[in-house]
Amino acid sequence: MPSTGVDVVPSSVGFIGLGVMGKPMVVNLAAKLPPGSLIHVHDIVAAVVDELVASFPGIVVRCASAADVTSKSDVIFTMLPEGAHVKSVYLDPHTGILSALSGPSSHSAGKLVIDSSTIDTATSLIVKEQLAISSPTTSFYDAPVSGGVLGAVNGTIAFFLGCSPDDANIPRLTYFLGMMGGKVIPCGGPSLGLAAKLSNNYLSGIITIACSEAMDMGMRAGIDANVLASVFAAGTAQNAICDVFNPVPGVCPKAPSSNGYQGGFRVQLMRKDIGLALDMARRLGTRNALGTSGLGVYAAASEAADCKDLDSRVVFRYLGGIENWKEPMS
Structure with missing residues (x-):
């Protein structure tokens, strides 16, 4: 040994x-x-x-x-x-x-x-x-x-x-x-391990929302989802959520989104962690411009019948993203 x-x-x-x-x-x-x-x-x-x-x-x-x-x-x-x-x-x-x-x-x-x-x-x-x-x-x-x-x-x-x-x-x-x-x-x-974790999950959760919105916007403009993801990977928007846990089904085959949003990090847990992060921010006097909006998205998605208990990247679905993008759009 x-x-x-x-x-x-x-x-x-x-x-x-x-x-x-x-x-x-x-x-x-x-x-x-x-x-x-x-x-x-x-x-x-x-x-x-x-x-x-x-x-x-x-x-x-x-x-x-x-x-x-x-x-x-x-x-x-x-x-x-x-x-x-x-x-x-x-x-x-x-x-x-x-x-x-x-x-x-x-x-x-x-x-x-x-x-x-x-x-x-x-x-x-x-x-x-x-x-x-x-x-x-x-x-x-x-x-x-x-x-x-x-x-x-x-x-x-x-x-x-x-x-x-x-x-x-x-x-x-x-x-x-x-x-x-x-x-x-x-x-x-x-407690600084926890402070680091809450800061990390706050950033991860906000990035997920932004990635969902940006992917949906580009796709509705007519860009193939895989092409759009490769653009983000090559540009200044590069991030692990888009590269590994892309919220759009089919872009990352091993991501929860490509498996019906099963597994992964449940949307209720992301709601909890962003809430904890905002509580910490208030105690510390930190200004979080995106936090309240982000928490609202996860809170609502946690209660939505088609999102509850699923991976947190299901916010793409909650925000109205096109999941069947490989099929011809009407």
């Missing part, structure tokens, strides 16, 4: 939250951890736990609660939908992570706790503060991800890590995060 820069590799890992992102992250861990390692998991949906335990017998172990996972693990990951869920999983006095880290019988020395949820920075800082008070030997980090479900499955997601590049735990953090992702970017300090 190649050197990891880690003196002692923990053999017991915990993972709480096995949704569309968490589940494939656990699969990658199970495939890449050294032989003899255990992954203790918990989720409120029993079926997904059953599936992982059956797929990785002797590696993935079911736990009754977040506290149970924590008591049995040296490194604990959480991947949860919203700030309220993070507060509950961490701070519940009976079943939460904190309950297993504090108290006379706890064994928390040197444990790493990493939250990859995309939530508001204030909640993350509250959790970090409570952990520091009750269990000062435990290290907590925010490490939200970017790359979507496909990136989680392929192990190519990027982690935005809320710490400085010279943090003492960087070797251990990059070792474990590297099993699930392609890049680990330290962003400077506590």
Whole structure:
């Protein structure tokens, strides 16, 4: 096994939250951890736990609660939908992570706790503060991800890590995060991983709307969608949304738009993240000229019957884009 820069590799890992992102992250861990390692998991949906335990017998172990996972693990990951869920999983006095880290019988020395949820920075800082008070030997980090479900499955997601590049735990953090992702970017300090993620998703969401509008405008003028995409790729409008996740069906064969907008990053999640970004902007005094309009588009698309629960690039459909452009236009 190649050197990891880690003196002692923990053999017991915990993972709480096995949704569309968490589940494939656990699969990658199970495939890449050294032989003899255990992954203790918990989720409120029993079926997904059953599936992982059956797929990785002797590696993935079911736990009754977040506290149970924590008591049995040296490194604990959480991947949860919203700030309220993070507060509950961490701070519940009976079943939460904190309950297993504090108290006379706890064994928390040197444990790493990493939250990859995309939530508001204030909640993350509250959790970090409570952990520091009750269990000062435990290290907590925010490490939200970017790359979507496909990136989680392929192990190519990027982690935005809320710490400085010279943090003492960087070797251990990059070792474990590297099993699930392609890049680990330290962003400077506590909650700054989240600040980076919200800034990224704000930009990605606004670009998606602009790309949808520009593609529709050019197509209605008579330009072939593939030609128009190649123009953007060659010009100053070049961007990853147009190149990889083009919202127009058929331009990027592997993009969710070319698969009925299935998979990818759900439109409701983009609405949530842009809302969180705007909340952060208001606290910081940042002027966001496009934010309110962008949030309105995603909020409306999230409620539209033909867009809800689909990939966020479905805003092309919501905005009236021509999806059947390969067919003759009447």
